[in-house]
Amino acid sequence: VKTTDGDFATPHVFDCAGAWSREIGAMAGVEVPVDPYPRDIFVTDPMGSMRQHPMTIDFATSFYFHPEGDGMLFGMGKKGETPSFSTEVDWTVLDSMAEVIERRAPRLGTVGIQTAWAGLYEVTPDHQPILGPVDDVEGFWCACGFSGHGFQQAPAVGHLLAQWYAGETPEVPLDIFAQRRFSTGIVEPERNVV
Template sequence: MSNVVRAMLSSSEEDGLLAAAYSPDDGHCSPESVVLGYATAARRYGAHLETHCEVLGIDTLGGEVRAVRTSRGTIATSTVVCAAGAWSAAVGDMVGTTLPVVPYQRQIVFTEPYAPELPAPMTIDFSSAFHFRREGRGFLLGMSDPDEPPGFRLKPSETWLPRLTEVLTRRVPKLLDAGLAGGWTGLYEITPDHNALIGEATDMGRFLYACGFSGHGFLQAPAVGEVVRDLVLNRQPFVDITPLNVGRFTGERLRIEANYV
């Protein structure tokens, strides 16, 4: 491990660390701010956004999409894009398309203001899925729980905190002095190989899907948006998305994505 990285990890324990990668040009941003920015731009260009509107069903005829039935009425359309995240499997079922997306709970906690100087770029320990970074005057901490069963649970749980404490003790013991101030819970949309599903259904014309990002959605979203735009307009995307088609799960050897948190 280089001296540069070792200096940055001066507050971390090095036992068990074989190597480290540092990307000085990388950064992080706030998902809610980015989503708000995209929504504002979309409205500026004429898009109409309906929030808190439940999809109840999709009407089809002769293998083609005809309309989407919602809690606020029916929308006539010949194209549907399923980007429903953890709920994508249910949307696929509405047109008879299997989208193997399973919801899993993920939790984030943030600390109280922490005075001691602690060099902390966005850091991920892939052996445990523990990750942390500065957030205001405190720190944002997260880690997946390998014992977490699938489901739509959004109620916060403390069952993962002992494991988080164990990893903190081993990796960043100084953070044990920072009290927890709060946190939140959300859902990951997991596929069998932890890679996204992007493409068009073969058994239902103009049913497009972009889902199952398995924790990589925010990272990949800008490029995926351009790909989906091209699919909607019947244009060739700038990148080959064939490997991300849902058909990859029918007999082919999967390329499992191992780097996720």
């Protein structure tokens, strides 16, 4: 592995580079089908009683909201978007969310925005993560492409990959998440993408 601090010899490398996983894979000669998609997040001014509201997801539109601090955090995917590494907040998405907000959470439309930011989802073609060793390059492992679920799934995935790496059988089979599924066509798309 070549770095700015020098070269390091290692028998194994894990590609856990999130939105940059495709680029890291390419350095090793591995096709890692992960693309970056910007996600805009907004947090409202204080909303009092809404703080008791559970996380809510509208699977028909991908709109979601939940309590955050003294306000409500909300966001939504964009239809027809193209991959990008941009992390500039796109305020125009509020216009596309207006109808959904009015229908699903009308009180959100009555308060101001306290803060906003943009981050990157690391998305695979089937919205499922890529986990485990790849067939093409010995010692190259993936733990990427979580499509917005990485923070949620990381503890369990880390535990299962550690078992696999140690030569044990993971408690939950991970073969269905192998990188090879994209070349064999054996994919199981996520049914409810947020």
